[in-house]
Amino acid sequence: MKKKKIFRISALIMSLIFIAVLCVKNSGSPDICLTMENVSAYLLTHGWETDTEKITSQSITIPSEFNEIYQSYNEVQKQQGFDLKKHRGSSATLLTCPVTNYGTDENVVCELILKDTQLIGANLSLTGKNGFIKPLDTH
Numbered sequence: 001m002k003k004k005k006i007f008r009i010s011a012l013i014m015s016l017i018f019i020a021v022l023c024v025k026n027s028g029s030p031d032i033c034l035t036m037e038n039v040s041a042y043l044l045t046h047g048w049e050t051d052t053e054k055i056t057s058q059s060i061t062i063p064s065e066f067n068e069i070y071q072s073y074n075e076v077q078k079q080q081g082f083d084l085k086k087h088r089g090s091s092a093t094l095l096t097c098p099v100t101n102y103g104t105d106e107n108v109v110c111e112l113i114l115k116d117t118q119l120i121g122a123n124l125s126l127t128g129k130n131g132f133i134k135p136l137d138t139h
Contacts, residue, residue: 031118032118032119033117033118033119034095034112034114034117034118034119035117036052036055036057036095039052039055039095039097039112040052042112042119043097043099043110043136046136046137047101047137047139048099048101048102048110048124048136049099049100049101050097050098050099050100050110051098051100054097054098055095055096055097055098056095056096057093057094057095057096058093058094058096059091059092059093059094060091060092060093060094060113061089061090061091061092062084062087062088062089062090062092062113063088063089064088064089065088066084066085066088070084073123073133076123076133076134076135077121077122077123079135080122080123080135080136080137082119082120082121082122084113084120084121086120087115087120090115091115092113092114092115092120093113093114093115094111094112094113094114095111095112095113095114096109096110096111097109097110097111097112099124102124105126107126107127107128108124108125108126109124109125109126110122110123110124110125110136111123111124111125122135122136123135123136124136124138
């Protein structure tokens with residue numbers, strides 16, 4: 001049991017170091033470059049585990065005009081230092097990563113929005129009756 005805990009702590013520390021190397025200060029907002037190879041390490045720095053084989057990717061366009069729903073969504077992003085208003089009308093990639101350690105709910109996902117490889121938005125999400133959209137650091 002202790003070996004497993006030490007391994008997890010070591011993996012978390014290595015992930016933090018790895019992500020710290022990728023982070024560059026940029027006018028007060030996160031500037032994090034992600035690729036499919038380091039998504040799992042990034043999520044681990046926030047305490048979330050994922051099954052990399054089940055990550056999906058799709059092209060999206062950030063709306064030019066934000067309706068009330070998108071305004072609320074952007075407020076979640078702003079809590080984390082992101083602001084999608086800076087990217088209105090831009091094409092982006094949405095990565096949907098299943099979260100495998102969110103209690104008993106198997107349908108929670110992490111959504112990461114990338115413009116090229118730069119992370120411009122992120123959140124935890126659950127659709128359905130008891131659905132939510134939360135910042136990544138929500139535990």
